[in-house]
Amino acid sequence: MKKYNIIVMTIFLTLGLVSANYGQLxxxxxxxxxxxxxxxxxxxxxxxxxxxxxYTAVGTDIYSIYWNPAGIARTTNNSEFSFNHxxxxxxxxxxxxxxxxxxxxxxxxxxxFTSLGVPEDDVTTYENPDGDGRTWDANFIAISVGYAKNLxxxxxxxxxxxxxxxxxxxxxxxGFAFDIGTLYQTPFNDLMIGASISNFGTTMQLSGxxxxxxxxxxxxxxxxxxxxxxxxxxxxxxxxxxxxxxxxMDFLKERFFRISGAVDAxxxxxxxxxxNSGLEFAYDEMLFVRVGYKALFMNNTESSLxxxxxxxxxxxxxxxxxxxxxFADYGRLENVQFVDFGLAL
Numbered sequence: 481m482k483k484y485n486i487i488v489m490t491i492f493l494t495l496g497l498v499s500a501n502y503g504q505l506x507x508x509x510x511x512x513x514x515x516x517x518x519x520x521x522x523x524x525x526x527x528x529x530x531x532x533x534x535y536t537a538v539g540t541d542i543y544s545i546y547w548n549p550a551g552i553a554r555t556t557n558n559s560e561f562s563f564n565h566x567x568x569x570x571x572x573x574x575x576x577x578x579x580x581x582x583x584x585x586x587x588x589x590x591x592x593f594t595s596l597g598v599p600e601d602d603v604t605t606y607e608n609p610d611g612d613g614r615t616w617d618a619n620f621i622a623i624s625v626g627y628a629k630n631l632x633x634x635x636x637x638x639x640x641x642x643x644x645x646x647x648x649x650x651x652x653x654x655g656f657a658f659d660i661g662t663l664y665q666t667p668f669n670d671l672m673i674g675a676s677i678s679n680f681g682t683t684m685q686l687s688g689x690x691x692x693x694x695x696x697x698x699x700x701x702x703x704x705x706x707x708x709x710x711x712x713x714x715x716x717x718x719x720x721x722x723x724x725x726x727x728x729m730d731f732l733k734e735r736f737f738r739i740s741g742a743v744d745a746x747x748x749x750x751x752x753x754x755x756n757s758g759l760e761f762a763y764d765e766m767l768f769v770r771v772g773y774k775a776l777f778m779n780n781t782e783s784s785l786x787x788x789x790x791x792x793x794x795x796x797x798x799x800x801x802x803x804x805x806x807f808a809d810y811g812r813l814e815n816v817q818f819v820d821f822g823l824a825l
Contacts, residue, residue, distance in 0.1 A: 506520040515750040516642050516653060516684035516717040519620040522545070524564055524576040526818040529806035530788025530801050531758025532772020534742035536726030537663065537674035541802075542822060543580050545590050545626050548661035548676040549638030549725070552580050552588050553628035556801070561734075562822035569813050573597045575821075587629035589642065594622040597684035616649040626659075644684070644719070649686030657719050659682025672728040683716040729734040738762040754778035758786070774808065782811035788818070800824040 525543030528535040535547040542560040544551025564576040569784035580593035598618035626640025639660040646653045661676035695710040728742035744756040758772030768790040777785035790804035802822035809815050 494501075501760070502507035511750045512626055514717065515720045516646065517620070517622075517655065517679065517719045520622060520644070520679055521593070521720050521722070521748070522566075522568065522596065524572055524592075525562075525786055526564060526579075526804035526820045527768075527770065527790060527807035529808055529816075529818045530772060530786050530790075530804070531742060531756075531760060532786045533756040534726060534728075534744040534758040534772060535756075536661075536724045536744045537672040537728035538677055538726070538740070538742045538760075541565075542590070543820075545578060545580070545592055545624070545628075545638070545640060546576070548663060548726070549590075549626050549640050549659050549672045550636040550674065550676070551638070552590055552626075552629055552662040553630045553636040553638055554663070555580065555582055555588060557824040558582050558798070559825045560822065561824075562802075564818060564820035566816055567817045568596065568816060569634075569810065571599055573599075582626075585722040587627055588627070588638075590624075590626040592624045592626075592640075594624075596620040600646075617815055618646075618648045622647045624659075636663040637661070638663075643791045644681075644682075646684065647685075648686070649690055649691040651686045653684040653714075655682045655684040655719060658736040665720075669729055672699040673726070674728070675725045676709070676722070676723075678722045679719040680721055681719050683718055685716040687711075720750065723747050736764045738765070752777070752779045752780070768792070777803070783808065784811060784815050785809045798825055 492561055523529050523533050523814060524546035525790065528539065528543055528547060528623055536740045539547050539551040540554040542552065559581045561579045566574040566759055568574040575595045576592065578590060579591035580586050580588055599614045600617040603614040603616050604611055611728050622642050624640045624642035625776045626638060626750045628636060628638030639658060644655045655678045658681060659676060659678045661674065663672065663674045665672055678725045691712040693713065694707040696706050697708060698704045724744055724746045726742060726744040728740065729741045732739040740760045740776045747753045751771060755776040756772065756774050758770060761769045770788050772786040775781040786806065786808045788806035790802060792800065792802045794800045806818035807815060
C-alpha cells in the first residue's frame with residue numbers, strides 16, 4: 481500500500497507542476513523565439529533522433545535521461561557511458577555525453593554534459609564591414625545530475641537538476657532547471673506509458689562587458705559629468721519548458737525479430753503542440769533499422785522525416801558496445817546527422 485501511495489503522490493506532483501504553468505503550457509499563443517536556452521531543445525541520442533524523437537516511453541538506455549529521466553531506472557547494466565555528436569544547423573556543433581551507475585535497490589544515478597558551439601567569426605561594424613581585427617564566438621552548456629528508481633516492478637520515477645550557461649562573446653547568462661519523469665509498464669502487452677516535464681526552472685538574463693558603455697547624460701562634453709559608467713539591462717527570458725507524454729509497445733516479438741512503435745505528444749511553452757512517431761526493427765537485438773516522423777502538426781516547422789540504424793554487440797555479459805546513426809531532414813535548412821557511441825558494463 482505504501483508504494484501505491486508514493487505513486488499517487490508522484491502523479492499529483494506532476495499534475496501540480498503542469499497546473500502551475502498552465503498559462504504557459506496550454507495557451508493558444510505559440511510564443512516562438514521567447515525563451516532562452518534553445519539548445520536544450522535539441523534531442524540527444526541517434527536512436528531517439530532516428531525514431532522521430534518519440535522516446536518518452538521507449539528509452540531505457542542512457543539517453544532516456546534527456547527524454548524521460550525515469551527510463552534509466554529500468555536499465556539492466558551495472559553502468560553505461562555514451563557520447564553523441566552532431567554537426568548541427570548553421571555550422572554549429574552539438575555534443576552530448578552521459579554516464580549512469582546502477583546501484584541496484586538504491587536506484588540509478590546519472591550525469592550528463594551538453595554543449596552547443598558556434599564557430600569563431602570576425603567582428604564586423606558599420607565602419608569595418610569586412611572585420612575590425614577582432615573575433616567572436618558563442619558557447620552554450622548544460623551540466624546535469626540525476627536519480628531514478630523503480631518504485632515497483634512496473635512503475636519508475638526519475639528526476640535531474642541542471643546548470644545552464646549561455647556565453648556570447650563577452651556576455652553570458654546562467655540558470656538552473658530540473659526535469660521529472662514517470663514510466664509505467666501496463667499489463668496490456670507490456671504497453672509503456674511515459675510522461676515528463678523538462679527545463680522547469682529559473683529565467684535567464686544576459687550580462688557582461690558587451691552591455692557596458694560610458695555615457696554623457698547631457699550630451700555636452702563641456703558641462704556636467706562625462707563618461708559615466710552605464711550598462712544596458714537585458715530582458716529576462718524563461719527556459720524552454722516542455723511537457724511530453726508517450727506510448728510505446730512491441731508489435732511483434734519473436735526469437736530473432738522485434739518491431740516496436742512509439743508515439744509522443746509534446747507541448748512546449750514557446751510553440752504549438754506537436755506529435756513525434758517512430759518505428760524500430762530489430763534483428764537478434766544486435767542490428768537495428770529505425771524510421772520516424774518529427775514535429776507532426778507543429779506550425780511552420782522544417783522538421784519531418786527521420787531514419788537511421790544501429791549495432792549492439794556484446795563481447796561478454798559485462799561488456800557491450802553500441803553504435804547508432806540518425807538522420808533528420810530539416811527541409812530548407814537541409815539535414816542533420818547524429819552519431820553516438822556507447823559502452824555498457
